[in-house]
Amino acid sequence: MQFSQASLPLLVCALSFGCASTDIEVSASEAPAEPAPPAPAVLGDPQLGNFSVSLSVADLARSRAFYEKLGFRAPEGPAMSDRGYVILQNGSATIGLFQGFFEGNILTFNPGWNQAAQSVDPFVDVRELQRMFDERDLELTGRADPDSTGPAFLTLTDPDGNAILIDQHR
Numbered sequence: 442m443q444f445s446q447a448s449l450p451l452l453v454c455a456l457s458f459g460c461a462s463t464d465i466e467v468s469a470s471e472a473p474a475e476p477a478p479p480a481p482a483v484l485g486d487p488q489l490g491n492f493s494v495s496l497s498v499a500d501l502a503r504s505r506a507f508y509e510k511l512g513f514r515a516p517e518g519p520a521m522s523d524r525g526y527v528i529l530q531n532g533s534a535t536i537g538l539f540q541g542f543f544e545g546n547i548l549t550f551n552p553g554w555n556q557a558a559q560s561v562d563p564f565v566d567v568r569e570l571q572r573m574f575d576e577r578d579l580e581l582t583g584r585a586d587p588d589s590t591g592p593a594f595l596t597l598t599d600p601d602g603n604a605i606l607i608d609q610h611r
Contacts (some may be wrong), residue, residue, distance in 0.1 A: 489550035492534035501540040547604045567609040
């Protein structure tokens, strides 16, 4: 979507949540279109579980302070910063800050967990997800032992080089 020079102040005002009205007029061709409804789930789509972004940080305390200023808070439970990581939430957004664990940032999914890290049933086991991905010709960079049970993970990389971790904790 492109905005003209004249519509930019309106956009900035709307995004700042601070303006009630404006004298800037936007023509119909410049007005943002209605958002598209979410795509319906297709029967057989893999259910990946809770989603978060895992960020590799250089200074855990500094990064935590930054994200707390943005309104993120650690959910109830034991503090993990003494282990080199912390999980923070803001509404439905979840991020993990990890110091010294991995390079780059990772899209993380947790089958069998909800946003509060509580078990949900039923859920699709990571080994079943692996089988589905194999059928869809997705190249996995790390695999779960198909004969194991319980906690396991698999990894893959999207076409743009973004790392994806599917990490089942139960």
